Amino acid sequence: MVPIVYHPRYNITAFGLERLHPFDGRKYGRIRDALIQRGLRRPNDFIRPAPARRYELAKVHTPDYLGSLWSSNVLAGILEVPAVRRLPWWLIDWRILGPMRLAAGGTIEACRLALEHGLAVNLGGGFHHAAADRGGGFCVYADIPIAARLLHDEGRLRTVLVVDLDAHQGNGVASIFRGWIWARILDVYEHNLFPLHKEPEDYPLPVPPGMTGSDYLEVVHAALPHVLDEVRPDLVVYNAGSDPFDGDPLTRLKLSANDLVDRDLLVVTEARDRGIPVAMVLSGGYSALSWKIHADAVEALLTRFDRA
Ligand SMILES: [Zn+2]
Known part of the structure:
Protein backbone atom coordinates (compact mmCIF):
# COMPACT_ATOMS: atom_id res chain seq x y z
CA MET A 1 0.00 0.00 0.00
CA VAL A 2 1.18 3.48 -0.85
CA PRO A 3 1.91 5.26 2.47
CA ILE A 4 -0.25 8.34 3.04
CA VAL A 5 0.90 10.86 5.63
CA TYR A 6 -1.72 12.96 7.40
CA HIS A 7 -2.45 14.52 10.79
CA PRO A 8 -5.83 15.91 11.91
CA ARG A 9 -4.02 19.06 12.99
CA TYR A 10 -3.05 19.90 9.37
CA ASN A 11 -6.41 21.64 9.16
CA ILE A 12 -6.13 25.33 9.94
CA THR A 13 -8.89 26.99 11.92
CA ALA A 14 -8.38 30.22 13.86
CA PHE A 15 -11.78 31.36 15.09
CA GLY A 16 -13.08 32.17 11.60
CA LEU A 17 -10.04 34.22 10.57
CA GLU A 18 -9.10 31.49 8.10
CA ARG A 19 -12.16 32.49 6.09
CA LEU A 20 -10.48 35.81 5.28
CA HIS A 21 -8.08 33.87 3.06
CA PRO A 22 -9.24 32.05 -0.11
CA PHE A 23 -7.53 28.88 1.12
CA ASP A 24 -9.79 26.07 2.38
CA GLY A 25 -8.12 25.34 5.74
CA ARG A 26 -10.05 22.08 6.08
CA LYS A 27 -9.25 20.59 2.70
CA TYR A 28 -6.73 18.10 4.09
CA GLY A 29 -9.34 16.48 6.32
CA ARG A 30 -11.86 16.42 3.48
CA ILE A 31 -9.39 14.48 1.30
CA ARG A 32 -8.69 12.00 4.09
CA ASP A 33 -12.43 11.54 4.70
CA ALA A 34 -13.08 10.97 0.98
CA LEU A 35 -10.37 8.28 0.78
CA ILE A 36 -12.02 6.48 3.70
CA GLN A 37 -15.54 6.89 2.31
CA ARG A 38 -14.41 5.46 -1.02
CA GLY A 39 -13.05 2.40 0.75
CA LEU A 40 -9.43 3.09 -0.23
CA ARG A 41 -8.09 3.48 3.30
CA ARG A 42 -9.17 2.81 6.88
CA PRO A 43 -8.76 5.49 9.54
CA ASN A 44 -5.71 3.78 11.05
CA ASP A 45 -3.91 3.51 7.71
CA PHE A 46 -2.78 7.16 7.70
CA ILE A 47 0.71 7.80 9.02
CA ARG A 48 0.86 10.62 11.55
CA PRO A 49 4.01 12.74 11.25
CA ALA A 50 5.90 14.51 14.02
CA PRO A 51 6.17 18.29 13.62
CA ALA A 52 9.37 19.55 11.97
CA ARG A 53 11.76 20.34 14.78
CA ARG A 54 13.78 23.50 15.32
CA TYR A 55 17.08 21.95 14.15
CA GLU A 56 15.32 20.64 11.03
CA LEU A 57 13.91 24.08 10.20
CA ALA A 58 17.38 25.55 10.85
CA LYS A 59 18.86 23.26 8.15
CA VAL A 60 17.41 25.73 5.64
CA HIS A 61 16.08 28.84 7.41
CA THR A 62 18.23 31.60 8.88
CA PRO A 63 18.08 32.21 12.66
CA ASP A 64 16.89 35.79 11.98
CA TYR A 65 13.96 34.56 9.90
CA LEU A 66 12.89 31.91 12.41
CA GLY A 67 13.12 34.57 15.14
CA SER A 68 10.99 36.99 13.11
CA LEU A 69 8.10 34.49 13.17
CA TRP A 70 7.35 35.55 16.75
CA SER A 71 6.03 38.79 15.26
CA SER A 72 2.30 38.92 14.42
CA ASN A 73 3.09 41.66 11.88
CA VAL A 74 5.57 39.51 9.96
CA LEU A 75 3.10 36.61 9.89
CA ALA A 76 0.19 38.77 8.76
CA GLY A 77 2.32 39.68 5.73
CA ILE A 78 3.32 36.09 4.91
CA LEU A 79 -0.24 34.78 5.34
CA GLU A 80 -1.79 37.74 3.51
CA VAL A 81 -4.38 38.13 6.26
CA PRO A 82 -3.95 41.60 7.88
CA ALA A 83 -6.25 40.64 10.78
CA VAL A 84 -3.57 38.19 11.97
CA ARG A 85 -1.76 41.32 13.28
CA ARG A 86 -4.32 41.49 16.04
CA LEU A 87 -3.73 37.92 17.26
CA PRO A 88 -1.25 37.17 20.05
CA TRP A 89 1.81 35.18 18.93
CA TRP A 90 0.89 32.13 21.02
CA LEU A 91 -2.47 31.83 19.30
CA ILE A 92 -0.84 32.10 15.87
CA ASP A 93 1.72 29.52 16.88
CA TRP A 94 -0.93 27.13 18.17
CA ARG A 95 -3.49 27.46 15.37
CA ILE A 96 -1.43 28.34 12.29
CA LEU A 97 2.32 27.72 12.67
CA GLY A 98 1.87 24.46 14.61
CA PRO A 99 -0.21 22.92 11.80
CA MET A 100 2.35 24.14 9.26
CA ARG A 101 5.25 22.56 11.20
CA LEU A 102 3.26 19.33 11.26
CA ALA A 103 2.71 19.50 7.49
CA ALA A 104 6.45 20.17 7.03
CA GLY A 105 7.16 17.13 9.22
CA GLY A 106 4.74 15.26 6.95
CA THR A 107 6.81 16.16 3.89
CA ILE A 108 9.97 14.91 5.64
CA GLU A 109 8.13 11.67 6.52
CA ALA A 110 6.73 11.26 2.98
CA CYS A 111 10.23 11.66 1.49
CA ARG A 112 11.63 9.02 3.85
CA LEU A 113 8.74 6.67 3.05
CA ALA A 114 9.11 7.28 -0.69
CA LEU A 115 12.74 6.17 -0.57
CA GLU A 116 11.60 2.98 1.19
CA HIS A 117 8.38 2.20 -0.72
CA GLY A 118 8.80 3.96 -4.08
CA LEU A 119 5.82 6.29 -3.64
CA ALA A 120 4.37 8.20 -0.70
CA VAL A 121 1.87 11.04 -0.42
CA ASN A 122 1.69 13.83 2.15
CA LEU A 123 -1.87 15.18 2.29
CA GLY A 124 -0.43 18.68 2.90
CA GLY A 125 2.82 20.62 2.59
CA GLY A 126 4.28 22.07 -0.61
CA PHE A 127 5.00 25.55 0.82
CA HIS A 128 7.05 26.46 -2.22
CA HIS A 129 7.19 30.26 -1.78
CA ALA A 130 9.15 30.06 1.49
CA ALA A 131 12.84 30.98 1.08
CA ALA A 132 15.73 30.68 3.56
CA ASP A 133 15.25 34.17 4.96
CA ARG A 134 11.67 35.06 4.12
CA GLY A 135 8.18 33.67 3.77
CA GLY A 136 5.43 34.71 1.38
CA GLY A 137 2.27 33.63 -0.42
CA PHE A 138 0.93 31.72 2.59
CA CYS A 139 4.19 29.76 2.90
CA VAL A 140 6.19 29.95 6.14
CA TYR A 141 8.44 26.87 6.22
CA ALA A 142 10.33 25.57 3.16
CA ASP A 143 9.25 21.96 3.74
CA ARG A 184 17.15 20.68 -9.32
CA ILE A 185 13.71 22.04 -10.11
CA LEU A 186 11.41 21.61 -13.11
CA ASP A 187 8.65 24.18 -12.79
CA VAL A 188 5.56 24.74 -14.96
CA TYR A 189 3.85 27.97 -13.88
CA GLU A 190 1.48 30.60 -15.26
CA HIS A 191 3.81 33.45 -16.18
CA ASN A 192 1.89 36.54 -15.04
CA LEU A 193 0.99 35.36 -11.55
CA PHE A 194 2.53 35.85 -8.11
CA PRO A 195 5.46 36.03 -7.48
CA LEU A 196 6.16 39.17 -9.49
CA HIS A 197 9.92 38.54 -9.41
CA LYS A 198 10.67 35.10 -10.84
CA GLU A 199 13.69 33.17 -9.58
CA PRO A 200 16.15 31.62 -12.04
CA GLU A 201 15.49 27.86 -12.26
CA ASP A 202 17.06 24.75 -13.81
CA TYR A 203 14.03 23.94 -15.97
CA PRO A 204 11.55 26.85 -15.99
CA LEU A 205 8.45 26.36 -18.14
CA PRO A 206 6.27 29.49 -17.99
CA VAL A 207 2.90 28.98 -19.70
CA PRO A 208 0.31 31.59 -20.71
CA PRO A 209 -3.00 32.21 -18.94
CA GLY A 210 -5.93 30.44 -20.60
CA MET A 211 -3.94 27.35 -21.50
CA THR A 212 -6.15 24.26 -21.78
CA GLY A 213 -5.53 20.87 -20.24
CA SER A 214 -4.43 19.13 -23.44
CA ASP A 215 -1.85 21.84 -24.22
CA TYR A 216 -0.66 21.85 -20.61
CA LEU A 217 -0.26 18.07 -20.49
CA GLU A 218 1.64 18.29 -23.77
CA VAL A 219 4.12 20.72 -22.14
CA VAL A 220 4.64 18.37 -19.18
CA HIS A 221 4.91 15.33 -21.41
CA ALA A 222 7.46 17.00 -23.68
CA ALA A 223 9.72 18.08 -20.78
CA LEU A 224 9.48 15.60 -17.92
CA PRO A 225 10.92 12.39 -19.44
CA HIS A 226 13.91 14.29 -20.79
CA VAL A 227 14.57 15.99 -17.43
CA LEU A 228 14.23 12.71 -15.49
CA ASP A 229 16.75 11.08 -17.83
CA GLU A 230 19.14 14.01 -17.61
CA VAL A 231 19.06 14.52 -13.82
CA ARG A 232 18.55 10.85 -12.86
CA PRO A 233 17.46 11.89 -9.35
CA ASP A 234 17.38 9.56 -6.35
CA LEU A 235 14.05 11.16 -5.38
CA VAL A 236 11.38 13.24 -7.11
CA VAL A 237 9.40 15.56 -4.86
CA TYR A 238 6.22 16.28 -6.78
CA ASN A 239 4.52 19.55 -5.81
CA ALA A 240 1.02 18.76 -7.06
CA GLY A 241 -0.83 22.07 -6.62
CA SER A 242 -4.43 21.88 -7.82
CA ASP A 243 -4.61 25.58 -8.71
CA PRO A 244 -4.16 25.13 -12.51
CA PHE A 245 -7.83 24.13 -12.25
CA ASP A 246 -10.30 26.08 -14.41
CA GLY A 247 -12.34 27.73 -11.69
CA ASP A 248 -9.52 28.42 -9.27
CA PRO A 249 -10.01 32.04 -8.17
CA LEU A 250 -6.28 32.87 -8.13
CA THR A 251 -5.19 31.53 -11.53
CA ARG A 252 -6.30 31.52 -15.18
CA LEU A 253 -5.24 28.11 -16.42
CA LYS A 254 -8.06 25.95 -17.80
CA LEU A 255 -7.40 22.41 -16.63
CA SER A 256 -10.43 20.27 -15.80
CA ALA A 257 -10.54 18.03 -12.74
CA ASN A 258 -9.87 15.08 -15.05
CA ASP A 259 -6.86 16.84 -16.58
CA LEU A 260 -5.39 17.21 -13.09
CA VAL A 261 -5.89 13.50 -12.40
CA ASP A 262 -4.16 12.71 -15.72
CA ARG A 263 -1.34 15.12 -14.83
CA ASP A 264 -0.65 13.48 -11.47
CA LEU A 265 -0.75 10.00 -13.02
CA LEU A 266 1.62 11.15 -15.77
CA VAL A 267 4.23 12.58 -13.38
CA VAL A 268 4.21 9.67 -10.95
CA THR A 269 4.17 7.03 -13.70
CA GLU A 270 7.06 8.58 -15.66
CA ALA A 271 9.20 8.58 -12.51
CA ARG A 272 8.15 5.11 -11.29
CA ASP A 273 8.73 3.61 -14.76
CA ARG A 274 12.36 4.67 -14.30
CA GLY A 275 12.51 3.24 -10.77
CA ILE A 276 12.70 6.73 -9.25
CA PRO A 277 10.93 7.17 -5.87
CA VAL A 278 8.28 9.92 -5.69
CA ALA A 279 7.08 11.90 -2.68
CA MET A 280 3.94 13.87 -3.57
CA VAL A 281 2.84 16.96 -1.64
CA LEU A 282 -0.32 18.98 -2.25
CA SER A 283 0.68 22.68 -2.30
CA GLY A 284 -1.85 25.31 -3.49
CA GLY A 285 -5.45 25.10 -4.67
CA TYR A 286 -8.04 27.72 -3.82
CA SER A 287 -11.31 26.60 -5.35
CA ALA A 288 -14.00 24.99 -3.21
CA LEU A 289 -13.40 21.83 -5.24
CA SER A 290 -9.68 21.63 -4.50
CA TRP A 291 -10.15 18.82 -1.94
CA LYS A 292 -12.16 16.74 -4.44
CA ILE A 293 -9.59 17.16 -7.20
CA HIS A 294 -6.84 15.91 -4.89
CA ALA A 295 -9.04 13.07 -3.62
CA ASP A 296 -9.75 11.96 -7.21
CA ALA A 297 -6.07 12.16 -8.14
CA VAL A 298 -4.92 10.23 -5.06
CA GLU A 299 -7.62 7.63 -5.74
CA ALA A 300 -6.28 7.20 -9.29
CA LEU A 301 -2.72 6.86 -7.95
CA LEU A 302 -3.72 4.29 -5.34
CA THR A 303 -5.66 2.33 -7.95
CA ARG A 304 -2.55 2.16 -10.12
CA PHE A 305 0.21 1.85 -7.49
CA ASP A 306 -1.30 0.12 -4.42
CA ARG A 307 -0.37 -3.51 -4.16
CA ALA A 308 -2.22 -5.78 -1.79
ZN1 LIG B 1 -0.18 28.09 -6.33
Missing part, protein backbone atom coordinates in the same frame (compact mmCIF):
# COMPACT_ATOMS: atom_id res chain seq x y z
CA ILE A 144 10.61 20.50 0.49
CA PRO A 145 14.16 21.89 0.77
CA ILE A 146 14.18 20.99 4.49
CA ALA A 147 13.28 17.37 3.73
CA ALA A 148 15.79 17.19 0.86
CA ARG A 149 18.58 18.69 2.96
CA LEU A 150 17.97 16.29 5.87
CA LEU A 151 18.03 13.20 3.65
CA HIS A 152 21.04 14.47 1.73
CA ASP A 153 22.96 15.12 4.96
CA GLU A 154 22.04 11.62 6.18
CA GLY A 155 23.51 10.17 2.97
CA ARG A 156 20.14 8.79 1.84
CA LEU A 157 20.09 10.68 -1.45
CA ARG A 158 22.68 12.24 -3.72
CA THR A 159 20.37 14.14 -6.08
CA VAL A 160 16.80 15.39 -5.83
CA LEU A 161 14.46 16.78 -8.47
CA VAL A 162 11.43 18.87 -7.57
CA VAL A 163 8.67 18.75 -10.16
CA ASP A 164 6.55 21.79 -9.33
CA LEU A 165 3.24 21.89 -11.21
CA ASP A 166 1.44 24.32 -8.91
CA ALA A 167 0.24 27.24 -11.06
CA HIS A 168 2.58 29.66 -9.24
CA GLN A 169 6.35 29.63 -9.57
CA GLY A 170 8.17 27.79 -6.76
CA ASN A 171 10.39 30.80 -6.15
CA GLY A 172 11.26 29.87 -2.57
CA VAL A 173 12.42 26.36 -3.48
CA ALA A 174 14.31 27.72 -6.51
CA SER A 175 16.15 30.35 -4.45
CA ILE A 176 17.28 27.74 -1.90
CA PHE A 177 18.24 25.18 -4.55
CA ARG A 178 20.42 27.68 -6.43
CA GLY A 179 23.18 27.13 -3.86
CA TRP A 180 22.85 23.32 -3.95
CA ILE A 181 24.29 21.69 -7.06
CA TRP A 182 22.65 18.36 -6.14
CA ALA A 183 19.09 19.76 -6.16
Whole structure:
Protein backbone atom coordinates (compact mmCIF):
# COMPACT_ATOMS: atom_id res chain seq x y z
CA MET A 1 0.00 0.00 0.00
CA VAL A 2 1.18 3.48 -0.85
CA PRO A 3 1.91 5.26 2.47
CA ILE A 4 -0.25 8.34 3.04
CA VAL A 5 0.90 10.86 5.63
CA TYR A 6 -1.72 12.96 7.40
CA HIS A 7 -2.45 14.52 10.79
CA PRO A 8 -5.83 15.91 11.91
CA ARG A 9 -4.02 19.06 12.99
CA TYR A 10 -3.05 19.90 9.37
CA ASN A 11 -6.41 21.64 9.16
CA ILE A 12 -6.13 25.33 9.94
CA THR A 13 -8.89 26.99 11.92
CA ALA A 14 -8.38 30.22 13.86
CA PHE A 15 -11.78 31.36 15.09
CA GLY A 16 -13.08 32.17 11.60
CA LEU A 17 -10.04 34.22 10.57
CA GLU A 18 -9.10 31.49 8.10
CA ARG A 19 -12.16 32.49 6.09
CA LEU A 20 -10.48 35.81 5.28
CA HIS A 21 -8.08 33.87 3.06
CA PRO A 22 -9.24 32.05 -0.11
CA PHE A 23 -7.53 28.88 1.12
CA ASP A 24 -9.79 26.07 2.38
CA GLY A 25 -8.12 25.34 5.74
CA ARG A 26 -10.05 22.08 6.08
CA LYS A 27 -9.25 20.59 2.70
CA TYR A 28 -6.73 18.10 4.09
CA GLY A 29 -9.34 16.48 6.32
CA ARG A 30 -11.86 16.42 3.48
CA ILE A 31 -9.39 14.48 1.30
CA ARG A 32 -8.69 12.00 4.09
CA ASP A 33 -12.43 11.54 4.70
CA ALA A 34 -13.08 10.97 0.98
CA LEU A 35 -10.37 8.28 0.78
CA ILE A 36 -12.02 6.48 3.70
CA GLN A 37 -15.54 6.89 2.31
CA ARG A 38 -14.41 5.46 -1.02
CA GLY A 39 -13.05 2.40 0.75
CA LEU A 40 -9.43 3.09 -0.23
CA ARG A 41 -8.09 3.48 3.30
CA ARG A 42 -9.17 2.81 6.88
CA PRO A 43 -8.76 5.49 9.54
CA ASN A 44 -5.71 3.78 11.05
CA ASP A 45 -3.91 3.51 7.71
CA PHE A 46 -2.78 7.16 7.70
CA ILE A 47 0.71 7.80 9.02
CA ARG A 48 0.86 10.62 11.55
CA PRO A 49 4.01 12.74 11.25
CA ALA A 50 5.90 14.51 14.02
CA PRO A 51 6.17 18.29 13.62
CA ALA A 52 9.37 19.55 11.97
CA ARG A 53 11.76 20.34 14.78
CA ARG A 54 13.78 23.50 15.32
CA TYR A 55 17.08 21.95 14.15
CA GLU A 56 15.32 20.64 11.03
CA LEU A 57 13.91 24.08 10.20
CA ALA A 58 17.38 25.55 10.85
CA LYS A 59 18.86 23.26 8.15
CA VAL A 60 17.41 25.73 5.64
CA HIS A 61 16.08 28.84 7.41
CA THR A 62 18.23 31.60 8.88
CA PRO A 63 18.08 32.21 12.66
CA ASP A 64 16.89 35.79 11.98
CA TYR A 65 13.96 34.56 9.90
CA LEU A 66 12.89 31.91 12.41
CA GLY A 67 13.12 34.57 15.14
CA SER A 68 10.99 36.99 13.11
CA LEU A 69 8.10 34.49 13.17
CA TRP A 70 7.35 35.55 16.75
CA SER A 71 6.03 38.79 15.26
CA SER A 72 2.30 38.92 14.42
CA ASN A 73 3.09 41.66 11.88
CA VAL A 74 5.57 39.51 9.96
CA LEU A 75 3.10 36.61 9.89
CA ALA A 76 0.19 38.77 8.76
CA GLY A 77 2.32 39.68 5.73
CA ILE A 78 3.32 36.09 4.91
CA LEU A 79 -0.24 34.78 5.34
CA GLU A 80 -1.79 37.74 3.51
CA VAL A 81 -4.38 38.13 6.26
CA PRO A 82 -3.95 41.60 7.88
CA ALA A 83 -6.25 40.64 10.78
CA VAL A 84 -3.57 38.19 11.97
CA ARG A 85 -1.76 41.32 13.28
CA ARG A 86 -4.32 41.49 16.04
CA LEU A 87 -3.73 37.92 17.26
CA PRO A 88 -1.25 37.17 20.05
CA TRP A 89 1.81 35.18 18.93
CA TRP A 90 0.89 32.13 21.02
CA LEU A 91 -2.47 31.83 19.30
CA ILE A 92 -0.84 32.10 15.87
CA ASP A 93 1.72 29.52 16.88
CA TRP A 94 -0.93 27.13 18.17
CA ARG A 95 -3.49 27.46 15.37
CA ILE A 96 -1.43 28.34 12.29
CA LEU A 97 2.32 27.72 12.67
CA GLY A 98 1.87 24.46 14.61
CA PRO A 99 -0.21 22.92 11.80
CA MET A 100 2.35 24.14 9.26
CA ARG A 101 5.25 22.56 11.20
CA LEU A 102 3.26 19.33 11.26
CA ALA A 103 2.71 19.50 7.49
CA ALA A 104 6.45 20.17 7.03
CA GLY A 105 7.16 17.13 9.22
CA GLY A 106 4.74 15.26 6.95
CA THR A 107 6.81 16.16 3.89
CA ILE A 108 9.97 14.91 5.64
CA GLU A 109 8.13 11.67 6.52
CA ALA A 110 6.73 11.26 2.98
CA CYS A 111 10.23 11.66 1.49
CA ARG A 112 11.63 9.02 3.85
CA LEU A 113 8.74 6.67 3.05
CA ALA A 114 9.11 7.28 -0.69
CA LEU A 115 12.74 6.17 -0.57
CA GLU A 116 11.60 2.98 1.19
CA HIS A 117 8.38 2.20 -0.72
CA GLY A 118 8.80 3.96 -4.08
CA LEU A 119 5.82 6.29 -3.64
CA ALA A 120 4.37 8.20 -0.70
CA VAL A 121 1.87 11.04 -0.42
CA ASN A 122 1.69 13.83 2.15
CA LEU A 123 -1.87 15.18 2.29
CA GLY A 124 -0.43 18.68 2.90
CA GLY A 125 2.82 20.62 2.59
CA GLY A 126 4.28 22.07 -0.61
CA PHE A 127 5.00 25.55 0.82
CA HIS A 128 7.05 26.46 -2.22
CA HIS A 129 7.19 30.26 -1.78
CA ALA A 130 9.15 30.06 1.49
CA ALA A 131 12.84 30.98 1.08
CA ALA A 132 15.73 30.68 3.56
CA ASP A 133 15.25 34.17 4.96
CA ARG A 134 11.67 35.06 4.12
CA GLY A 135 8.18 33.67 3.77
CA GLY A 136 5.43 34.71 1.38
CA GLY A 137 2.27 33.63 -0.42
CA PHE A 138 0.93 31.72 2.59
CA CYS A 139 4.19 29.76 2.90
CA VAL A 140 6.19 29.95 6.14
CA TYR A 141 8.44 26.87 6.22
CA ALA A 142 10.33 25.57 3.16
CA ASP A 143 9.25 21.96 3.74
CA ILE A 144 10.61 20.50 0.49
CA PRO A 145 14.16 21.89 0.77
CA ILE A 146 14.18 20.99 4.49
CA ALA A 147 13.28 17.37 3.73
CA ALA A 148 15.79 17.19 0.86
CA ARG A 149 18.58 18.69 2.96
CA LEU A 150 17.97 16.29 5.87
CA LEU A 151 18.03 13.20 3.65
CA HIS A 152 21.04 14.47 1.73
CA ASP A 153 22.96 15.12 4.96
CA GLU A 154 22.04 11.62 6.18
CA GLY A 155 23.51 10.17 2.97
CA ARG A 156 20.14 8.79 1.84
CA LEU A 157 20.09 10.68 -1.45
CA ARG A 158 22.68 12.24 -3.72
CA THR A 159 20.37 14.14 -6.08
CA VAL A 160 16.80 15.39 -5.83
CA LEU A 161 14.46 16.78 -8.47
CA VAL A 162 11.43 18.87 -7.57
CA VAL A 163 8.67 18.75 -10.16
CA ASP A 164 6.55 21.79 -9.33
CA LEU A 165 3.24 21.89 -11.21
CA ASP A 166 1.44 24.32 -8.91
CA ALA A 167 0.24 27.24 -11.06
CA HIS A 168 2.58 29.66 -9.24
CA GLN A 169 6.35 29.63 -9.57
CA GLY A 170 8.17 27.79 -6.76
CA ASN A 171 10.39 30.80 -6.15
CA GLY A 172 11.26 29.87 -2.57
CA VAL A 173 12.42 26.36 -3.48
CA ALA A 174 14.31 27.72 -6.51
CA SER A 175 16.15 30.35 -4.45
CA ILE A 176 17.28 27.74 -1.90
CA PHE A 177 18.24 25.18 -4.55
CA ARG A 178 20.42 27.68 -6.43
CA GLY A 179 23.18 27.13 -3.86
CA TRP A 180 22.85 23.32 -3.95
CA ILE A 181 24.29 21.69 -7.06
CA TRP A 182 22.65 18.36 -6.14
CA ALA A 183 19.09 19.76 -6.16
CA ARG A 184 17.15 20.68 -9.32
CA ILE A 185 13.71 22.04 -10.11
CA LEU A 186 11.41 21.61 -13.11
CA ASP A 187 8.65 24.18 -12.79
CA VAL A 188 5.56 24.74 -14.96
CA TYR A 189 3.85 27.97 -13.88
CA GLU A 190 1.48 30.60 -15.26
CA HIS A 191 3.81 33.45 -16.18
CA ASN A 192 1.89 36.54 -15.04
CA LEU A 193 0.99 35.36 -11.55
CA PHE A 194 2.53 35.85 -8.11
CA PRO A 195 5.46 36.03 -7.48
CA LEU A 196 6.16 39.17 -9.49
CA HIS A 197 9.92 38.54 -9.41
CA LYS A 198 10.67 35.10 -10.84
CA GLU A 199 13.69 33.17 -9.58
CA PRO A 200 16.15 31.62 -12.04
CA GLU A 201 15.49 27.86 -12.26
CA ASP A 202 17.06 24.75 -13.81
CA TYR A 203 14.03 23.94 -15.97
CA PRO A 204 11.55 26.85 -15.99
CA LEU A 205 8.45 26.36 -18.14
CA PRO A 206 6.27 29.49 -17.99
CA VAL A 207 2.90 28.98 -19.70
CA PRO A 208 0.31 31.59 -20.71
CA PRO A 209 -3.00 32.21 -18.94
CA GLY A 210 -5.93 30.44 -20.60
CA MET A 211 -3.94 27.35 -21.50
CA THR A 212 -6.15 24.26 -21.78
CA GLY A 213 -5.53 20.87 -20.24
CA SER A 214 -4.43 19.13 -23.44
CA ASP A 215 -1.85 21.84 -24.22
CA TYR A 216 -0.66 21.85 -20.61
CA LEU A 217 -0.26 18.07 -20.49
CA GLU A 218 1.64 18.29 -23.77
CA VAL A 219 4.12 20.72 -22.14
CA VAL A 220 4.64 18.37 -19.18
CA HIS A 221 4.91 15.33 -21.41
CA ALA A 222 7.46 17.00 -23.68
CA ALA A 223 9.72 18.08 -20.78
CA LEU A 224 9.48 15.60 -17.92
CA PRO A 225 10.92 12.39 -19.44
CA HIS A 226 13.91 14.29 -20.79
CA VAL A 227 14.57 15.99 -17.43
CA LEU A 228 14.23 12.71 -15.49
CA ASP A 229 16.75 11.08 -17.83
CA GLU A 230 19.14 14.01 -17.61
CA VAL A 231 19.06 14.52 -13.82
CA ARG A 232 18.55 10.85 -12.86
CA PRO A 233 17.46 11.89 -9.35
CA ASP A 234 17.38 9.56 -6.35
CA LEU A 235 14.05 11.16 -5.38
CA VAL A 236 11.38 13.24 -7.11
CA VAL A 237 9.40 15.56 -4.86
CA TYR A 238 6.22 16.28 -6.78
CA ASN A 239 4.52 19.55 -5.81
CA ALA A 240 1.02 18.76 -7.06
CA GLY A 241 -0.83 22.07 -6.62
CA SER A 242 -4.43 21.88 -7.82
CA ASP A 243 -4.61 25.58 -8.71
CA PRO A 244 -4.16 25.13 -12.51
CA PHE A 245 -7.83 24.13 -12.25
CA ASP A 246 -10.30 26.08 -14.41
CA GLY A 247 -12.34 27.73 -11.69
CA ASP A 248 -9.52 28.42 -9.27
CA PRO A 249 -10.01 32.04 -8.17
CA LEU A 250 -6.28 32.87 -8.13
CA THR A 251 -5.19 31.53 -11.53
CA ARG A 252 -6.30 31.52 -15.18
CA LEU A 253 -5.24 28.11 -16.42
CA LYS A 254 -8.06 25.95 -17.80
CA LEU A 255 -7.40 22.41 -16.63
CA SER A 256 -10.43 20.27 -15.80
CA ALA A 257 -10.54 18.03 -12.74
CA ASN A 258 -9.87 15.08 -15.05
CA ASP A 259 -6.86 16.84 -16.58
CA LEU A 260 -5.39 17.21 -13.09
CA VAL A 261 -5.89 13.50 -12.40
CA ASP A 262 -4.16 12.71 -15.72
CA ARG A 263 -1.34 15.12 -14.83
CA ASP A 264 -0.65 13.48 -11.47
CA LEU A 265 -0.75 10.00 -13.02
CA LEU A 266 1.62 11.15 -15.77
CA VAL A 267 4.23 12.58 -13.38
CA VAL A 268 4.21 9.67 -10.95
CA THR A 269 4.17 7.03 -13.70
CA GLU A 270 7.06 8.58 -15.66
CA ALA A 271 9.20 8.58 -12.51
CA ARG A 272 8.15 5.11 -11.29
CA ASP A 273 8.73 3.61 -14.76
CA ARG A 274 12.36 4.67 -14.30
CA GLY A 275 12.51 3.24 -10.77
CA ILE A 276 12.70 6.73 -9.25
CA PRO A 277 10.93 7.17 -5.87
CA VAL A 278 8.28 9.92 -5.69
CA ALA A 279 7.08 11.90 -2.68
CA MET A 280 3.94 13.87 -3.57
CA VAL A 281 2.84 16.96 -1.64
CA LEU A 282 -0.32 18.98 -2.25
CA SER A 283 0.68 22.68 -2.30
CA GLY A 284 -1.85 25.31 -3.49
CA GLY A 285 -5.45 25.10 -4.67
CA TYR A 286 -8.04 27.72 -3.82
CA SER A 287 -11.31 26.60 -5.35
CA ALA A 288 -14.00 24.99 -3.21
CA LEU A 289 -13.40 21.83 -5.24
CA SER A 290 -9.68 21.63 -4.50
CA TRP A 291 -10.15 18.82 -1.94
CA LYS A 292 -12.16 16.74 -4.44
CA ILE A 293 -9.59 17.16 -7.20
CA HIS A 294 -6.84 15.91 -4.89
CA ALA A 295 -9.04 13.07 -3.62
CA ASP A 296 -9.75 11.96 -7.21
CA ALA A 297 -6.07 12.16 -8.14
CA VAL A 298 -4.92 10.23 -5.06
CA GLU A 299 -7.62 7.63 -5.74
CA ALA A 300 -6.28 7.20 -9.29
CA LEU A 301 -2.72 6.86 -7.95
CA LEU A 302 -3.72 4.29 -5.34
CA THR A 303 -5.66 2.33 -7.95
CA ARG A 304 -2.55 2.16 -10.12
CA PHE A 305 0.21 1.85 -7.49
CA ASP A 306 -1.30 0.12 -4.42
CA ARG A 307 -0.37 -3.51 -4.16
CA ALA A 308 -2.22 -5.78 -1.79
ZN1 LIG B 1 -0.18 28.09 -6.33
